[in-house]
Amino acid sequence: MATGVAAAQLTCGLAGDDRPDAGDRPAAQAPAAAHDAVLEAAARAEADGKSGADAAAEAVSRSGDRWGTVYDPEEYAAFEQALDGRYTGVGLRVRARADGAVEVARVQEAGPAERAGIRPGDLLRAIDGRPVTGLPSTEVVRLLRGGADAVPGSEVALATERSGRARVHPLSRARLHSESVTVGRLPHGAVRIKVTAFTKGSGDEVRSALAAAPGRAGLVLDLRGNSGGLVAEAVTTASTLLDGGLVATYDVRGEPRALHARPGGDTGRPVVVLVDGATMSAAELLAGALQDRGRAVVVGSRTYGKGSVQMPTRLPGGSVAELTVGHYRTPSGRGLDGRGLTPDLEAEGGDVAERAEAVLSGLGSPS
Numbered sequence: 001m002a003t004g005v006a007a008a009q010l011t012c013g014l015a016g017d018d019r020p021d022a023g024d025r026p027a028a029q030a031p032a033a034a035h036d037a038v039l040e041a042a043a044r045a046e047a048d049g050k051s052g053a054d055a056a057a058e059a060v061s062r063s064g065d066r067w068g069t070v071y072d073p074e075e076y077a078a079f080e081q082a083l084d085g086r087y088t089g090v091g092l093r094v095r096a097r098a099d100g101a102v103e104v105a106r107v108q109e110a111g112p113a114e115r116a117g118i119r120p121g122d123l124l125r126a127i128d129g130r131p132v133t134g135l136p137s138t139e140v141v142r143l144l145r146g147g148a149d150a151v152p153g154s155e156v157a158l159a160t161e162r163s164g165r166a167r168v169h170p171l172s173r174a175r176l177h178s179e180s181v182t183v184g185r186l187p188h189g190a191v192r193i194k195v196t197a198f199t200k201g202s203g204d205e206v207r208s209a210l211a212a213a214p215g216r217a218g219l220v221l222d223l224r225g226n227s228g229g230l231v232a233e234a235v236t237t238a239s240t241l242l243d244g245g246l247v248a249t250y251d252v253r254g255e256p257r258a259l260h261a262r263p264g265g266d267t268g269r270p271v272v273v274l275v276d277g278a279t280m281s282a283a284e285l286l287a288g289a290l291q292d293r294g295r296a297v298v299v300g301s302r303t304y305g306k307g308s309v310q311m312p313t314r315l316p317g318g319s320v321a322e323l324t325v326g327h328y329r330t331p332s333g334r335g336l337d338g339r340g341l342t343p344d345l346e347a348e349g350g351d352v353a354e355r356a357e358a359v360l361s362g363l364g365s366p367s
Contacts, residue, residue, distance in 0.1 A: 032253040034063035035313065035323055038070075042315040052317035060321065067308055068323045076312070076320040078145075083230055085178045085199040088152055089145040090171050093196070094124060095225070095278060100134040104160070105225065106196070111176055116169040118160060125166070126159035146173060180229075181205040186220060188357050194222040195237070198229030198282045203236025210240055210266060218270040218360035221290075224300060224352075228281025231259065231309065238289050241265050241296070247289045249333075250309050251326035261289075270363035271296040272356045275343055280304035284341050288330035291344065297359050298343040300352055307337030 038059045045055035053072055060068040071079060081087055091111020094102050102124040107114045124132055127143040146154055152175045159168050180202045182194045191213040193206055210219065219241075238247045244263035249256060273287050273296045284303045290296035308324045315321055329335050347355040 034060075034065055034068070035253065035325070037063060038068075038321050038323060039313065039315065042317065042319070042321075046316040052315050053319035056315050056319060056321050060323070065324045067306070067310055068321065070315070071320045071322065073318045073320070075147075079322075082178075083199055085180060085201070086175070087145060087178065088150045088154075088173050088175055090156065090158070090173055091176055092118065092124075092144060093225075094137060094140055094144075096137050102132045102135070102137070102140055108176060108179065112171045112174050113158075113169075116158075116171055118158070118169060119162070121162070123161040124158060125161055128157050129159075181209065183209045186353065186357055188361070189214075190218040190220050190357055190360050192220045192222055195226055195283070197227050198231075198233035198237070200230060200233065202229070203233040203240070206237045207240045210269075213269075216269075218272070218357075218363065220272050220274060220353075220356045220360070221296070222274045223279045223283040223287055224274050224276040225278045226280070226283035227278070228283055228306065231282050231285065234282040234286040235259050235261065238286055239265050241267070241269075241271060241290060242293060243267050245293065246331045248285050248328045248330060250328035252309075252311070253325055267295070270360050272359050272363075273298045274352055274356060275300040275303050275341065276348075277301055277304060277340075279341075280306045284336050285328055285330075288334065288336060288341050291341070292331040292334070297345065297363070298341065299345045299347055299355050299359060300343045301346060301348055302342055303336070303340040305336055305338050305340035307335055307339075 038056045041059035042052035042056040046052040053070055057070040060070055090113045091108030092104055092113045093106035095105040097103055104118060104120050104122045104124060107118055107120055126132060130143065132140050146156065150173055152173055154173045155170065156173060157168055157170050159166065178199060180195060180197045180199045184192045186192050193209050195202060195206065235247050239262040242261040242265045244261050247259045247261050249258045251257065271290065273290055275287050275298055279287065280303065284306065287298055287303065291298045307327050309326050309328055310322045311325045313321045313323060327335060327337050345355055345359065
């Protein structure tokens with residue numbers, strides 16, 4: 001069983017919905033070999049008076065680890081803050097459409113973007129004059145937040161389009177806290193808990209929300225658009241709905257490990273989990289566990305298919321390499337990397353909420 005420290009270090013994606021093209025990378029090395037190669041490259045470069053971070057980044061590129069990346073100390077501090085739910089930005093969540101356009105998916109309440117009148121559904125055309133259509137979402141997020149040097153009060157101009165009308169919004173970035181968990185009620189009484197990412201504390205937020213819910217109300221756990229995050233928080237969420245038992249298995253450089261739920265979760269309440277093509281990583285791990293354990297009916301569309309696990313390694317010179325160390329499997333042994341999770345019931349768009357409530361009614365939730 002994974003220790004709390006080990007589980008806390010595991011990450012499965014976070015704030016990007018771009019899928020790197022495997023054709024752009026060489027064949028992947030085994031995780032242990034890639035890890036050693038990156039460390040050795042950084043050490044050699046530092047000994048020669050060169051940049052260890054640059055050498056490590058080149059080694060990651062050669063390794064074929066499509067999720068591997070190297071951060072300088074400031075960038076990694078910003079990454080850790082994002083996992084804590086804290087960041088400097090304008091309060092936008094974006095998604096890439098099939099045609100390459102970048103659409104505003106969510107606007108944070110009282111954030112700079114909302115105050116400027118930007119709304120969900122607006123198209124984001126440019127950031128500081130740079131066109132963003134076709135860019136990976138991770139790059140769009142970096143531009144919105146301004147990189148490692150961004151500070152509250154720094155300025156950014158967003159060009160948007162709504163109903164064919166173009167606008168430019170001059171904004172000042174602010175220090176924000178992401179709301180990764182929101183709670184509401186559906187028309188027939190079910191509780192809806194939406195989790196957008198597994199940042200620090202999100203598992204306990206789900207537990208508290210469920211504890212406050214009426215005892216017989218069904219639960220819709222909405223993981224659509226969830227970009228992953230801290231595996232430990234996904235396991236805490238699983239513990240809320242399971243009475244112990246296996247959540248997932250994974251390997252770290254060939255060594256098998258397991259993640260288990262804590263005993264004592266709510267096992268009587270009917271549960272539906274909502275997923276879509278942007279449900280990835282730790283969110284897929286959670287949905288797969290609840291599906292395999294017979295604890296929830298999964299409704300929506302096939303998930304993203306990121307079944308790899310990353311852990312940080314401190315490099316000579318102070319940079320940090322976030323490298324793939326293995327792949328996880330659901331309790332039944334399914335690997336989701338490159339495949340995704342198939343829902344029990346297919347539904348898209350406006351049909352999803354209706355299907356969820358219909359399923360809950362059939363499972364015994366009061367109507």
